[in-house]
Amino acid sequence: xxxxxxxxxxxxxxxxxxxxxxxxxxxxxxxxxxxxxxxxxxxxxxxxxxxxxxxxxxxxxxxxxxxxxxxxxxxxxxxxxxxxxxxxxxxxxxxxxxxxxxxxxxxxxxxxxxxxxxxxxxxxxxxxxxxxxxxxxxxxxxxxxxxxxxxxxxxxxxxxxxxxxxxxxxxxxxxxxxxxxxxxxxxxxxxxxxxxxxxxxxxxxxxxxxxxxxxxxxxxxxxxxxxxxxxxxxxxxxxxxxxxxxxxxxxxxxxxxxxxxxxxxxxxxxxxxxxxxxxxxxxxxxxxxxxxxxxxxxxxxxxxxxxxxxxxxxxxxxxxxxxxxxxxxxxxxxxxxxxxxxxxxxxxxxxxxxxxxxxxxxxxxxxxxxxxxxxxxxxxxxxxxxxxxxxxxxxxxxxxxxxxxxxxxxxxxxxxxxxxxxxxx
Numbered sequence: 565x566x567x568x569x570x571x572x573x574x575x576x577x578x579x580x581x582x583x584x585x586x587x588x589x590x591x592x593x594x595x596x597x598x599x600x601x602x603x604x605x606x607x608x609x610x611x612x613x614x615x616x617x618x619x620x621x622x623x624x625x626x627x628x629x630x631x632x633x634x635x636x637x638x639x640x641x642x643x644x645x646x647x648x649x650x651x652x653x654x655x656x657x658x659x660x661x662x663x664x665x666x667x668x669x670x671x672x673x674x675x676x677x678x679x680x681x682x683x684x685x686x687x688x689x690x691x692x693x694x695x696x697x698x699x700x701x702x703x704x705x706x707x708x709x710x711x712x713x714x715x716x717x718x719x720x721x722x723x724x725x726x727x728x729x730x731x732x733x734x735x736x737x738x739x740x741x742x743x744x745x746x747x748x749x750x751x752x753x754x755x756x757x758x759x760x761x762x763x764x765x766x767x768x769x770x771x772x773x774x775x776x777x778x779x780x781x782x783x784x785x786x787x788x789x790x791x792x793x794x795x796x797x798x799x800x801x802x803x804x805x806x807x808x809x810x811x812x813x814x815x816x817x818x819x820x821x822x823x824x825x826x827x828x829x830x831x832x833x834x835x836x837x838x839x840x841x842x843x844x845x846x847x848x849x850x851x852x853x854x855x856x857x858x859x860x861x862x863x864x865x866x867x868x869x870x871x872x873x874x875x876x877x878x879x880x881x882x883x884x885x886x887x888x889x890x891x892x893x894x895x896x897x898x899x900x901x902x903x904x905x906x907x908x909x910x911x912x913x914x915x916x917x918x919x920x921x922x923x924x925x926x927x928x929x930x931x932x933x934x935x936x937x938x939x940x941x942x943x944x945x946x947x948x949x950x951x952x953x954x955x956x957x958x959x960x961x962x963x964x965x966x967x968x969x970x971x972x973x974x975x976x977x978x979x980x981x982x983x984x985x986x987x988x989x
Contacts, residue, residue, distance in 0.1 A: 571647055571723050573612045576605035578628065578636055582618040588638060591971020593695040595626065595636035603628075609758070610718040612639070612647045626700075627719025631758035637700035637717055649726055652699070656730040659697040660738075663689050666964040681739025685709055688776045688785075689965040690797055691731060696969040701757075704731060705793040707774045707785050711742055712793040713766070715749045718757050728766065744770035746787045748794070763788070779804045781827050782856050786849060791821065791892075798962040799824065799890065802928070802980045805958060806888065807832030809924045809982070813885035816840070816877075816918065818870045818911070823850030823863065825888045825926075830854075830862040834886075839865040840873055871907075874914035885923045887915045893931035893977075901933055905942050908934065912946035916954075919985040924957070932977035939979050955984040 584599035595615065607613055609630055615623040615638065625647050626638035639647045667689060685708060692704035694716075701717020702724065711731060715721040732742050745766040754761050772788035778800055787794040803825055811833035817826040820839035827850075829837045841847050847865040854863045866873075870891070889911055895904035912927055919925055929939045947954050961968065962978035969975040 571612060571649070571726065572608065572610060573647075574605065574607035576603055576607035576611065576613045576628070578603050578613055578615050579620075580615070580617050580623075585617065585623070587971065587973075588623070591969065593626075593638045593698070593700050593969075593972055594634050595638065597633050597635040600635060610722045612719070627717075627722075629718045629757055631718070632756055634717075637695075637719060639698065639700065639719075649730075652723070652726055653730040653734065655698050656692070656727065657734045659692055659699075660731075660734050662697075662967070663687075663691065663965050664738075684735075684738050685740045686777060688778060688795075688797060690963075691965075692727070693966050693975065695972045696967045696975040699727065702727060703793070704728075705795075705797060706735075707776050707787065707793075707795065709741060709743045710770070710774045710787060711745045712787045713745065713747050713749070714751065714793055715747070716751060716753055716757065716759075718759060721749070721757075721759060725766075744768060746772060748787070748792065778824075779828060779831070781824075781831055781853075783822065783824065783827075783853050784849065784856065785822075786845075789845065790849070791846075796821065796824070798930075798966045798978050799928075799980070800963040800965075802926075802960050802963075803828040805960060805982065806886070806924075806926050809926075810834040810837075810886055813923075815886040815888065816884040817888045817890070818874070818915065819889065819891045820850055820865065821846050821890070823853045823865065825890055826850065826863050826865070827853060827857060827859060829886065829888070830859045831857070834862060837863040839863060840868050840870055841865070842867065842869050870911060874911065874918065878914065878917050882918060883920045883923075884918055885920055887919050887923070887925050889915050889925070889927040891929075893929070893934075895931050895933050898933055901938075904931065904934055905938065908939065908942045909946045909949075912943050913950045916947060916950040916952045916985050919952075921985075921987040923985055925954075925983045925985050926980070927983070928978060928980040930978050932974050934979075936976075936979050940981070943981065943983075951988050953986040953988060955986065957982040957984060 579601045581601040613628045624641040626636040691706045702720040703714040705712045750761045750763045774785045785795040810829040815829040815834045815837040817839045820841045826837045826839035847867045850865045854860045894907040960980040
């Protein structure tokens with residue numbers, strides 16, 4: 565068993581081919597297998613190695629994994645900043661200070677006095693966002709006083725306990741005590757790193773149904789059985805943005821998961837909200853969240869396949885003032901983009917047809933392979949086929965606690981657009 569409290573160094577040096585490493589040199593964190601000329605010295609997969617350019621120029625430190633096409637994930641670009649516990653603690657502290665700063669107005673609005681230990685404890689946010697926080701391959705979400713970790717890369721998987729200890733120590737400096745940690749490293753992508761898919765407690769067991777509050781709405785987050793880490797924190801401000809459009813309106817929320825957009829619509833004064841999801845567990849949790857917020861009389865949930873339900877509703881002559889489309893990523897690789905475009909176009913065309921003339925469509929994509937340009941083109945094509953005219957109200961992205969690292973393409977993944985939908989004039 566690998567010791568996850570140790571940082572493993574080797575004396576190996578990875579040498580790039582001439583002209584390679586363009587993505588890394590532009591600000592990214594990855595070195596691909598086909599960019600490497602040779603490796604000098606011995607190492608074990610997961611070890612920290614030194615990266616040099618073709619001419620021997622020092623480029624940084626990262627960890628290597630010959631089982632992955634992402635051969636080296638970089639952690640430091642400075643010779644005098646080797647990867648050690650001090651560097652990791654600095655990265656974690658920087659990440660936490662960043663969250664406190666960019667979430668200041670949110671904390672003040674919803675979580676009482678900004679800098680109080682209670683407000684910071686109640687804050688739910690993405691604490692560590694992998695490469696965007698210069699800790700590649702690892703995600704840590706903070707749900708009130710619980711941390712949920714997803715580890716997807718061998719190198720950081722071997723040092724995850726050091727990272728978690730740093731998180732607890734840094735948070736404790738602000739009076740935030742973490743009562744439990746749960747691991748959700750059960751994504752299939754771990755197999756590409758030669759890692760087993762695992763989930764379970766790290767440390768003492770606790771009740772895995774965690775109560776959080778976001779935008780004044782309360783949720784039970786199931787960190788053990790929910791999707792990903794249990795709740796999608798990246799849509800925090802996008803959920804808030806749709807409230808003003810929903811007052812007194814009839815709303816359809818597709819791919820509702822545990823009801824977050826639906827409950828924000830209801831909290832914004834919607835007359836009636838229908839949430840739809842294919843997961844029985846998701847709908848059950850959504851109903852529980854509606855009851856938690858005394859909104860069961862406004863919001864109802866239906867377990868159904870959205871692709872089947874939308875044409876059915878259209879054939880029945882249904883229409884809505886607001887339609888929300890928050891689908892899962894239809895593509896997780898470049899190879900399946902064409903199929904994903906078909907899916908996004910279909911649901912957007914069907915969704916538009918259900919919007920009353922002058923009503924509103926909120927639609928998004930959470931796949932970084934479906935880039936902004938392609939996503940907007942797909943919506944445009946859907947509007948043409950639906951014989952609808954679109955007036956863009958807002959274009960939004962993921963919440964600021966999921967920072968977009970320029971040069972790190974994978975960190976920009978969520979595109980969210982609100983339109984007014986008009987019949988052809």
